[in-house]
Amino acid sequence: MPTTKNCPACGKPAGTNSTCLSCRDAAARELAANARDVTRDSIEERSSRVARFLERPPWWARAAPKGIFPRLRLFWMLATDFVKGRYKESTWRAFATVAAAATYVLAPLDLIPDLIPAVGWADDLLVLAIAWRLARRELLRYCEWKGLSPAHFGLGEDPSPRIP
Numbered sequence: 475m476p477t478t479k480n481c482p483a484c485g486k487p488a489g490t491n492s493t494c495l496s497c498r499d500a501a502a503r504e505l506a507a508n509a510r511d512v513t514r515d516s517i518e519e520r521s522s523r524v525a526r527f528l529e530r531p532p533w534w535a536r537a538a539p540k541g542i543f544p545r546l547r548l549f550w551m552l553a554t555d556f557v558k559g560r561y562k563e564s565t566w567r568a569f570a571t572v573a574a575a576a577t578y579v580l581a582p583l584d585l586i587p588d589l590i591p592a593v594g595w596a597d598d599l600l601v602l603a604i605a606w607r608l609a610r611r612e613l614l615r616y617c618e619w620k621g622l623s624p625a626h627f628g629l630g631e632d633p634s635p636r637i638p
């Protein structure tokens with residue numbers, strides 16, 4: 475078991491006290507020792523890895539829902555405007571529902587254990603479908619309020635009739 479040295483200036487473990495100059499120096503030395511140099515060869519090697527990734531993405535990248543990142547960015551914009559008080563047409567219920575759905579899907583305990591193939595994911599998919607329907611409605615309303623095109627974020631047009 476490695477032992478940590480205490481800083482001679484503050485007495486705390488070395489590199490852990492941001493107000494101590496000696497600790498900051500120790501942390502900087504540790505980072506410098508662990509950092510890899512960026513060279514022309516490493517950049518070329520990494521760019522070839524990126525090119526291979528883009529030519530043939532691994533299964534997990536191909537399985538990601540299409541257009542998830544623009545939708546997450548739009549949801550972040552909505553949340554920011556709501557929290558800052560600029561957008562008042564949404565409710566905390568929408569944010570709580572999305573957060574609860576994400577927590578349920580990511581939590582190890584489910585109604586049907588995820589270890590059972592296909593069937594174990596059914597409850598997760600149901601929760602996601604319900605949360606997505608509510609979130610999509612909120613995102614479409616936000617796009618209308620902000621003057622944004624829903625198609626730009628992969629939402630298309632709202633198929634459900636508007637309730638005044």
